Amino acid sequence: MADAAGTFAVVAVAALLSARARFHSPRLLVNRHVFKSEHFSDKDILLQLVDAKYQTKLEAHNWDRLYEIGPCFATLAEAMLCGRSLAEAVRADTRIGDELRQKLLANIPALARAMCEIAESYLCRSLPKSKGSKGAASSSRDKKASKQVPRVVLRGQRTGRRYRPVQFLNRGSAGVVYSAIRVDEDPNANRMANALQRAMQNAEATTTAEPRDNRLQGFGQRLRGAISMQLERQLVLKQIEPTQRSSAINEYRIASTLAENDEHQTCVTYLDRLDESNERLWLLLRRVTPSPYGVDLAEYIEHQFFEIGDTANQGIAQLTVLQLLRGMDYISTQGVIMRDVKPDNVLIDYHLDLANNPHAMSRWSDFGLSIDIGRMSDGSGLRSPLTVHELGEAASTSDDPIKDSLVAFWYDTQKLVPKPKWVGRRPPENCFQDPTRVHISSYDLYMMGIITVSMALGIDIPHIHKNDVKAAFESKTGIGLPDDYLTSFELGQSIREESENYLPHFQHSFGDEFGAALLRETEQMLRHDPRERPRPIECHGRLATLSPAFQRALVPEQ
Ligand SMILES: Nc1ncnc2c1ncn2[C@@H]1O[C@H](COP(=O)(O)OP(=O)(O)O)[C@@H](O)[C@H]1O
Ligand SMILES: [Mg+2]
Known part of the structure; x- marks a missing residue:
């Protein structure tokens, strides 16, 4: 018994020491041999790369194909924190495809430069401006x-x-x-x-x-x-x-x-x-032609356009949702995931006709964080070290194309996008999923659900981290948010549990019948499990028949 306890103590101490060694290796702490960063030690770089606040692991996509076209940087960093060299870390991750492994092993310095650049894109933000002009706002x-x-x-x-x-x-x-x-x-x-x-x-x-x-x-x-x-x-x-x-x-x-x-x-x-x-x-x-309310949907919401609730504005509200759903469907057929779906990134073309009636056409814009997974949804559009030659001008103007393509692969597959202060703005799965199992529109459609609630309430919910937006949400819905709402609040769950608090706002902004139907669609868009979210075109089909404005637009007046 005493022996068993002694053995347990030795094992426990050894485990503790190895954990400490893992995170407090004096060699790693000061060394700048591998990454050669101007400002940060190798350990700083590695700890940044394993920090789940900033990136997902490649496995979060549940899509094995991704390991054939690029590495999981957090896994490589973890192996190095345990004392492996970068080349050993590449060899140790058995999920990496053969062609990719050869490519990485032949380009270890470029891989190290990529890891350094990825980590520095966050770490430099904490530097005084003169030092870290790269990341400074x-x-x-x-x-x-x-x-x-x-x-x-x-x-x-x-x-x-x-x-x-x-x-x-x-x-x-x-x-x-x-x-x-x-x-x-x-x-x-x-x-x-x-x-x-x-x-x-x-x-x-x-x-x-x-x-x-x-x-x-x-x-x-x-x-x-x-x-x-x-x-x-x-x-x-x-x-x-x-x-x-x-x-x-x-x-x-x-x-x-x-x-x-x-x-x-x-x-x-x-x-x-x-x-x-x-x-x-x-x-x-x-x-895009601006209106007196502004040009992007966030401005329309801020100026209470959808809260006027007359027939003309309800018609525009209905058409806005329908146009955005059709646009989202189109974008997904092209193999693109926008990833930054929010009212600011919807631009509305506005004009008055001869009878002074307003007309609006909503378009998706700002593809700065978008990814292209290929028209066949097979990953062929993703930027990767294996497709570097196909990146055309991006690669030909670069003096470090392998490094750049590795950084781009991280952006496309591992960087947490978007990275909002209110975590519930991002779908809970954190990244797109294997498109053979989950439709590629599901990631964007979740955030479309947040847009419809924003229009209904006249509140820019993606900015709910701001005190005035939070207060407006609480007073309009009568729902009190908990202290930890920035991490705990999920809009879909709230709608399921307290739909009667949302319904009058949907009906006022969108009209009775359309508003009630849109609230039901919104609850589905915001489902936790991406497989349970409908496709944008299905929502469009169900809603279009309930929109007098849409039906009128189909049959031009004589
Ligand atoms: N084509 C356009 N027509 C009119 N205004 C535009 C257009 N593109 C952008 N804007 C205005 O500039 C803002 C920022 O543009 P955006 O493309 O979202 O840039 P960023 O990628 O820097 O966020 C938009 O919210 C909008 O107000
Ligand atoms: Mg923008």
Whole structure:
């Protein structure tokens, strides 16, 4: 008995020591031999790569095929924390396919550089700005300065035509968006652009002083409308932050693929990419026409557009949901998963007809975090070290293509996307699943469910981490959120348990019958198990028959 207890104690101490050795190896602590990071030890890099707050393991997809095209970085890091070399770690993961293993073993330094870059993309954020400019957020002074329009003329790579930015529109996470015009060879074009820029600034100054109203009639507004009409201000240039360059190249690749067969124009059209320099990339998009409420769905929600609840606005609310569902179905048929579905990334084209009736067309936009798993849903569109030669311009302009393709594989398959403060904004499975078992639209459809609730309540629920949004949610629904709601609150469960708190809002914003049906669909979109979520086109089919606005649009009036 004493012996058994003694043996147990020895085993326990040995286990404890090995765990300590695993995480406190003095050699790893100071060494920078493997990753050669300027700021961080090898151990810092490895601990970052195994941190489940920032990434999923490759196995979370339940899709063995992925191990044939790229490695699981957390598994490699774990093996190294246990004392293995990087090459040994590659050999030790038996799930890695043979061709991939050969490729990785032949490129160990590139693999180490990729791991270092992935870890640094988070670790650098904690550095003082001068040291870690890579990860540092822009200061408010930078942001103000960026409202000034850069004086550049850019040549489109695809069309060869020349364009220039005219007016600041908005700032996103990847860069700054300006309205733009085409500058032809005509020498008057530049003069016209300057006049337009001045007129726009004056009009902007006049209109921002007025209160927002459904029927904004002010002089500035009319001037603005007239200028837009006259000069066909229908282009947008997106200036990409240098750190976001490779993701923007991917965005353009995916958005151009989507534009090919998009007969209903369910996505914002990306027209061209333009290089200001080797570092500075711009994208050219078709401009979405703004309304007095703004241009993106978050702005419509913020300005209570759907809470007006009259027949016209209910009709627009119904059509918005139907257009978005049809768009989501189209996107999934192209093998694309958006991953960043939220009201800010829906742009609404708005116009008044001759009888002053509003019309709106909602389109998906911002494919910066999207992934392409291939039109056959076989993984062939994912960026990987085995498809590096197919990545075309992204690979040919890179001076480290294997490293870049490995980092891109991590973005496509292991980075937690999105990474919201409220965890319940992301589907609970955390990443897309084997498409032979789970339809590829299920990941995006979950977040579509959050959009429909946001429209019904007039609250931008993806931002529920903010106190005012949380308070608005609680007062409108009468549902108190627990202290740990940022990690514990799940919208689907809440709807199942307290559907009567949501129903009146759905009926007010969408109309009685459509609203009640949409609430039922929303509960299914937000199912915990992705296999239980319907396909977007099924929801569309069930809802379209209940929408008078949709039926009217099908039969044009004589
Ligand atoms: N084609 C467009 N037409 C009009 N406004 C646009 C267009 N594209 C972007 N914007 C405006 O710029 C904002 C940021 O654009 P987005 O593509 O979402 O950038 P990011 O990838 O940086 O988030 C949008 O929310 C919208 O207000
Ligand atoms: Mg965006």
